[in-house]
Amino acid sequence: MDPHNEVVGLCAAGMAAEAAGERARARELFERAWAAAGDDYERCVAAHYVARHQDTPAATLRWNEDCLRYADAVGDDRVAGFRASLHLNIARARRDLGDHEPARAHLALAAEHIPAVPEGEYRNWLRLAVADGRRAAAGPAAARPRGARRPDQGLVRARQADRAGPGAARPPRRPRHPRGRRTPRHDAAHGARHRLVAGGGTGRGGAGDRRADRARGPRNGPGLSRGAAR
Template identity: 75%
Template sequence: MDPENRVDPENKVVRLCVAGMAAEAEGEPARARELFERAWAAAGDDYERCVAAHYVARHQDTPEETLRWNEECLRLADAVGDGRVVGFYASLHLNIAQAHGTLGRDGAAREHFALAAGHVDAVPEGQYREWIRFAIARGLRDQAADGRFAELDALVEGWRERGELTALALVLPALLGDLGELGPPGDGERLVTALRMLHSSGRLPDGERAELGRVIGSLAGGAR
């Protein structure tokens, strides 16, 4: 949820949330929490409470309270039920998924990452949507029951450590945004294509190239 760019900037609750975000950026979490709590207190309807709850959730002391506030935010969005909140759902489900993951509730986390993926196209185009998409994709990879991405993540980490910039530049855009079978047609194929291009480039050591070949074989079966 991005109140500065998605809703009325003159709304009193939005102004308080924007000020809270500025306090976060300035390294003042206590001040940010105060501003977000003031926004919650000032909210006059479900829509304003939904916006405020999203930010209050970011400054809770326990993962249980973080989850509770995120679920309250989702409940309020459902209560609003109109076009003003359509673009919120990807972020709301993402936050709930991450909270469940922190609490070790992997099944619930996977469920909400999948729900987030289903709503990502409703987020207006731009950097914020790309950030949401990347976070969902990473969550889906982390929660993958078959661990298909573990070998690839290890390869990427090795490229990062030795500064293999060409490999990273080729693979990371496709990897970070890949929603797999939950994404649009061709989403998974972009990642496999990028990996195949790297594999055929001859840039990698033989052992690493062989490992990448195994990764491609594993991922290609699920690409669309």
Template identity: 60%
Template sequence: MNPDNPVVQLCAQGMSAEAEGRGADARALFLRAWEAATDDYEACVAAHYLARHQPTPEETLRWNRKCLARADRVGDERVRGFYPSLHGSIGRALLDLGDVTEARTHFEAAAGRLADLPPGPYADWLRLCVARGLRATVPQAENPVRDLLTRLCERADLDALALLLPAAMGGLGTAEDEERLTTVLRMLHAERRLPAPEQAALSELITLRSPSCEASAHGVGSK
């Protein structure tokens, strides 16, 4: 984004106010940005920030839909990286409103656009958010990986958690994600440093998942 653009400058000021805990000031600045917008791109940027400062899920959804419509009108590289966050925000608002079916549609759309983001902390964070949204749209079943994670958390085994959490909680239900999780489980098992009950649980998990990581869409990342 062009830092000299007046709308971008107003949004930057709004972000600073937001970081300082001045929510009302931030919302006023974002509203000024919306009113100052002269094209679809500027309106898209302003609507994105305004959506974060709405009092109800209905208003949050309305502003995110405005943002999506403007992004679609722009339709070029400037908005390519907006879509994962935008669809994820719409999905969260729809979940808050109880529309699980449409929420899942948007979380799936967000998952499909994550590759448009450059690698880094923001992309990692957004992937976790999208994975969480996908899990929230399907009935929760027994999950032995989560049981293992609970044991590791209780013991504060940070090394094991650092290895396992990204694969377990950031999976989007693809075959690649499922294979990644199985590989991580095998790596952790190969260290042979966990207490015997956890080591046995790892063996059982690997055995269950090994045949082909079948039904990938129903794996940890999609529940």
């Protein structure tokens, strides 16, 4: 969208007000954008944001359907990336009104238009929202057995990767002992066994070591005690 366009600028200011928690200010800016719209493209943009601040599902549906009608009237690449969001919003409004069959139809259309949305976090969010909506619309029959992998986990990871940016390094994997988890106690026992094999004693410098020394005889020749040899 052209940031120098008056309608687009008012909508961007409205989004900033929303992010700051100033909903009344945001609604005022979106309504000003609608009043300033001079063609079908600008009406499409403004109607999308005005729809966000309606008090009833019926009013929300009307604004979103108007937005889709203006997008159809424009019919070029400027609105190609809008359609997935428009159909998703209409599906939500239909669902809130209890119109489940039309809601499912618009969710299917939203899924068809996702490839036209530029790659990035917003596209990943749309895919996740559409998948969640279609699963909810399918009802209990779509429930998976406990422990089954959620199909949208890959989307969550994709969103996290998108935030991290390309080429982000993965956290290093913790090395594992081939025989299972090691603890300091296991390491100490392993060291003791190693000393026992290498030195022929208990690995603790106790009576077993002294008996083994006496059995082997002097280490450094006659007349040298262990203390002297050290």
